[in-house]
Amino acid sequence: MTSHPTRAPSFALVVLATCMAFVVGQLDVTIVNVALPAMARDLGAGVAGLQWVVDAYAVAFAAFMLSAGALGDRFGARRAFQWGMAIFALASIGCALAPAAGVLDAARAVQGFGAAVMLPNSLALLNHALAHDAPARARGVGYWTAAGSISIALGPVLGGLLVAGVGWPAIFWVNVPLCAAGLWLVRRLDETPTGRDRPPLDLAGQLLATLLLAALIATLIESRARGLADPLVWGGAIATLALAVALAVVEQRAAAPVIATDLFALPDFRGAVFFGTVVNGTYYGAIFVIALFLQTARHYTPIQAGLAFLPLTAGFFLSNVMSGRAVSRLGTRKPMIVGALFDLAGFGVLALASTTQNLALLLLGFLLIPTGMGLAVPAMTTTVLASVDKSRSALAAAILNTARQAAGAIGVAVFGALAHGGPERMAPGLRVTCVVSMAALALAALAAMRLKGVPPSGAKA
Secondary structure, three states: OOOOOOOOOOHHHHHHHHHHHHHHHHHHHHOOOOOHHHHHHHHOOOHHHHHHHHHHHHHHHHHHHHHHHHHHHHHOHHHHHHHHHHHHHHHHHHHHOOOOHHHHHHHHHHHHHHHHHHHHHHHHHHHHHOOOOHHHHHHHHHHHHHHHHHHHHHHHHHHHHHHHHOOOOHHHHOHHHHHHHHHHHHOOOOOOOOOOOOOOOOHHHHHHHHHHHHHHHHHHHHHHHHOOOOHHHHHHHHHHHHHHHHHHHHHHHOOOOOOOHHHHHOHHHHHHHHHHHHHHHHHHHHHHHHHHHHHHHOOOOHHHHHHHOHHHHHHHHHHHHHHHHHHHHHOOHHHHHHHHHHHHHHHHHHHHHOOOOOHHHHHHHHHHHHHHHHHHHHHHHHHHHHOOOHHHHHHHHHHHHHHHHHHHHHHHHHHHHHOOOOHHHHHHHHHHHHHHHHHHHHHHHHHHHOOOOOOOOOOOO
């Protein structure tokens, strides 16, 4: 698994190999959504249990990316990529064979760990291979983001087809050949520079960060079902606060903190990470609610619900491919602003769609949201990579994606709580979800306006 390429890889190979991590990692974020009712029937899980099927993966995905970036910088991004891909494949088999909800949740957490290791290191590999050619790097990031975004959008469609035709375990079996292809392709890429002499990994910080995120998500999920006055909810809130304080203390004393706070002193890095958290939190939370809304309130079949998400795929593909050219001609700031406004408009349309049976409104919202995200996210990712030294690109990518995945997990917990209570709560919950998302995206657009960003390719420094 550690071949040594003798010549520079082609642009197509770099993009295809690195995209495989984003494809399988992001596919499993949304492919489960359409399968949730079937899992509930077979495994006997309620709404809170279904949220854990999604969030067990998201919590591990988010938390362990902090150390994954450091592992890539220390041992090589290609090696870390291979480790993560192998773990993800084995965990997918465990998910497919899970006999109970608890076993499925545990396997999903291991899946999230594998995704956390491979995802930031795939971006570091891309950045390393194309660092000599800024326009190519911008196009590569655009295709890399497009692959992940299309996977997110295609997840419900593919999930609906597999659940209806084979059964919900099939949504996990499909990962195995994809992981095998990723492991074969990445062998042909050059390894990134390593730094084995760096300070030891911050294991205490990693453990506390993982527990903190898990406690926060658990408290949010259980608060709706149990009520805010429940002792367990209060205990969860106190534990979350205590873990946050402990993490802050440990990070101040760590030689190599798992959360590199010095990067947040960079205005563009800080602003772009905030932008990414808002985009992910609103999207993942909304998709969870929409998938349940379509099948419980609108009574769609899994296939019908999956096909309703098709405009998401088209919107992501077109806008992500266009984003590379937009970044080259306009820089990164303008595509982020325009993308956030498109995203905001899409949620406005979905809010209207929840009050009517008009399918056209629903599909229009499903087209506007990915168009905005597809335009903005590659520009945001390019801003993050360009704002830090190349030697810290894996760490920067890890922090960015940790923040985004954590926001996605919180979005599922919060928006799922808003829709908790049966089919009659789905439409009002979706409307509140859309309004909250619109307000958050307005803040993201304002934050993007304050960025310096990466200038157009033809502009003078």
